[in-house]
Amino acid sequence: MTKKKHIAIIGGGIAGLEAGSVLTRQGYKVTIIEKENKTGGLLNHWSSLFPDFSLPGEVLARIQPENPDLTLIHNTCIESIKKENGRFELFDKRHLKLYADALLLATGLSVFDASLKEEYGYGLFINVITSSDFERIHKAGQKLLTAQGDPPKRVAIIHCVGSRDAKVGNGYCSKVCCITGVKQAIAISRMLPECEVFNFYMDLRLYGSKYDALYLEAQKRHQIQFIRGRLSEVSENQDQSLQLKAEDTLQGRPLRMQADMILLLTGLEAARQNENLCKNNHLELDENRFFKSENMQYHRNCSRQEGIFMAGSCICPMSVNETLDSARSAAIEVDNYLTQKER
Numbered sequence: 001m002t003k004k005k006h007i008a009i010i011g012g013g014i015a016g017l018e019a020g021s022v023l024t025r026q027g028y029k030v031t032i033i034e035k036e037n038k039t040g041g042l043l044n045h046w047s048s049l050f051p052d053f054s055l056p057g058e059v060l061a062r063i064q065p066e067n068p069d070l071t072l073i074h075n076t077c078i079e080s081i082k083k084e085n086g087r088f089e090l091f092d093k094r095h096l097k098l099y100a101d102a103l104l105l106a107t108g109l110s111v112f113d114a115s116l117k118e119e120y121g122y123g124l125f126i127n128v129i130t131s132s133d134f135e136r137i138h139k140a141g142q143k144l145l146t147a148q149g150d151p152p153k154r155v156a157i158i159h160c161v162g163s164r165d166a167k168v169g170n171g172y173c174s175k176v177c178c179i180t181g182v183k184q185a186i187a188i189s190r191m192l193p194e195c196e197v198f199n200f201y202m203d204l205r206l207y208g209s210k211y212d213a214l215y216l217e218a219q220k221r222h223q224i225q226f227i228r229g230r231l232s233e234v235s236e237n238q239d240q241s242l243q244l245k246a247e248d249t250l251q252g253r254p255l256r257m258q259a260d261m262i263l264l265l266t267g268l269e270a271a272r273q274n275e276n277l278c279k280n281n282h283l284e285l286d287e288n289r290f291f292k293s294e295n296m297q298y299h300r301n302c303s304r305q306e307g308i309f310m311a312g313s314c315i316c317p318m319s320v321n322e323t324l325d326s327a328r329s330a331a332i333e334v335d336n337y338l339t340q341k342e343r
C-alpha cells in the first residue's frame, strides 16, 4: 500500500476545518495548524448569522472534523514556508518543523482597527462600539446598555468604516458588512423595541440570496431607517451622548443627529502574517493584501506556487456559506494536484 500523502492546512477557522474534513474523507493525512487555543476562527465570536439568524455553534458542530488521519495543532502561528525537494517545510517561532506534500492556506480575516479613524471616536468616547463588540455583547446574552447603564433610545450604525477608504489604505469593499449592519439593526430592534435605529450607508451592497428580504424586513417590521449619508465627525456631549455630523448624500446637505450610541461596521482585512508567508516562494498578495489566485475565474483556490492552495476568506472577504464552498473546491484542487503528481 502506498503511504498516505500529507497535507498541511494553516488556519483552523471554518475554511481550514471544512477542507481538512473533506480531505481526510478522501484518504489523505491532514494537519491543521491554528495560532489560537481554539479552532473555529471568527465564528467563535459571532452571536447569530445572516441571513437566517442561525447559530454559529450549529455550523461549527457540523464541521468539527473527527478522523484518526486528522491532527490539530493549537497555539502555533506559522511564520514562514520553504519548499525543498518538492515538499513543504513550515516554521513557527519555536522552530517547529512540519513537512507536507501540499499546503493549504486558510488564514482568514482580521477586523479593521476602528481607533485608526480617530474622527469617529472609537476608544475615545465610551458609547462608540464596533460591530465585533456588538456580536460579543449579544453572544454573552448581555443587554445593550450605554456607559451610563441605560438602554440606548437611539443608535446610529455607520457603514464602511475602514473599507472603501483610500486614507486608511483599504480602497476595496469588505462585502459582508452591509448585510451584517442589517442583521445587527434587527437584533438591536428585537432586543430594545423602543430604540430608534438609523443605518448611515454610502450605498447598500446586499449581494447575496435572501439579503434583500432581510433589508425589507428591517424597514417594514422593525422601522429601521436607512440614510444615504457619509459620517464626517463624532463628538461627545457632556452627558456622554454623541453628536454626529454627516452629509446626507441624497439631499446634498449637511446633517446633524444626536445618538446615545454609535456602532461602527468595521471592514475586513487580510490576516497580518500573510506577507511573511509569501517570502522565499512564489506566493503573491493582491493589491488588497489577500492571497492572489493563479486565475480569478478558473483557479480561484490555486496560488502561483505549485502545491500551495488557498481556501476561504484569505482570498477575499466572504460569508460563511461562500467560505464553506471555497473550502470544498480547494479540497478538489489539492486532490487533483496530488493525484496527478502520483501518476
Ligand SMILES: Cc1cc2nc3c(=O)[nH]c(=O)nc-3n(C[C@H](O)[C@H](O)[C@H](O)COP(=O)(O)OP(=O)(O)OC[C@H]3O[C@@H](n4cnc5c(N)ncnc54)[C@H](O)[C@@H]3O)c2cc1C
Pocket (backbone or CB within 6 Å): 010, 011, 012, 013, 014, 015, 016, 033, 034, 035, 036, 039, 040, 041, 042, 043, 046, 048, 049, 050, 051, 076, 077, 078, 079, 106, 107, 108, 109, 110, 111, 131, 132, 135, 176, 180, 183, 268, 271, 273, 311, 312, 313, 314, 318, 319, 320, 321, 323
Ligand atoms: C462583525 C462580523 C460579523 C459577521 N457575521 C457574519 C454572519 O452573520 N454571517 C456570515 O455568513 N458571515 C459573517 N461574517 C463573516 C465570517 O466571519 C467569515 O465568513 C468567516 O469567519 C470566514 O472563515 P475563515 O475560516 O475563512 O476565516 P477566519 O474565521 O478568520 O479563520 C482563520 C483562522 O486562521 C488562523 N490563522 C491565521 N493566520 C494563521 C497562521 N499564520 N498560523 C496559524 N493560524 C493562523 C486564525 O487564528 C483563525 O482561526 C462576519 C464577519 C464580521 C467581521
Ligand code: SF4
Pocket (backbone or CB within 6 Å): 159, 160, 161, 163, 164, 172, 173, 174, 175, 176, 177, 178, 179, 202, 203, 204, 205, 265, 267
Ligand atoms: S459591504 Fe457595505 S458597509 Fe461593507 S464596505 Fe461594502 S458598501 Fe461598505
